[in-house]
Amino acid sequence: MKRLRLTVQLLFTIVTNGYLYGFLDGKIYRGSLKYACVPGLNCYSCPGALASCPIGALQALLNQRGFQVPFAALGFFFLFGSLLGRFVCGWLCPFGLIQDLLHKIPIFKKKKRLPGHRILKYGTYASLVLLVCVGSMFLFGGFAKVPAFCKYLCPSGTLLGALPLLSADEALRGQAGGLFLWKLGILIGIVLLSVKVYRPFCQYLCPLGAIYGWFNRFSLVQIHWEQERCVSCMACEKACPVALSLQEISRSRECIRCGKCVDACPQKCLYFFRKPS
């Protein structure tokens, strides 16, 4: 399962960022695939990105004059969320993959959570409400509204968008100033923290994870627990990278469906999908 997940993560990241010419030329893909969104946090200003970022799409719609219900973005959230829930985070998000790889670096004693997790975990909702929604509707830069999450926080934009574009385009490089340094600082902080703590951005800041978390209780992809066969050895709890209890696995908003509990269970009483009755 571990190897399968890494393969899926790598393949999905490569395929959805497959416009290789963009990396060489410092230009971004402008084709019709960008009418659609990818499920994970994947900056649409990444030179290789073939589709749009769902959080970027939501903000673009909220940035319009007046107020319109952002049906298109909500449609993507309902589709991906109802089918996959936070399986997207565990298997399909490029920024999740990067944090997973950083956490494998064998330095520091690894931690599953930050101290104060019970409060800090609400950071994802704060980021969603304050930056993505309220910020995008009410923060102005000149006469235009700004996508506040992308502008002030998103490390995926810095890593997948800014760094490749600035390294390929001298004119853009000349314009980088304080805001870029602020975002670079956030990225460096998250990169360093990811080596010690498991997926700090996903656990404490990601608005997309907050949205998909709401779908976790009823999405098609679930991790099922066959209680009758369970011997309560708690191997699943020990294996869970976000420290969930047996009862919380799969249904919790924090479960990213990584499948480590499924691998760890000696009785094989945890499994993806439902067995046919």
Added chain:
Amino acid sequence: MNFWKNRNIWILGVLTGAAFLGIGASQGQLEVVWRKAVMICLECIGIG
């Protein structure tokens, strides 16, 4: 019966998503998303 325990609720979510996408497309929202996504987003890269 608990609504959330119904194993087919996800179908309702998918249908809602498809309906929302249809409404959004009819209001030109996919066009708005595309126009934003095909220009380099200066805010995203920390310049704008």
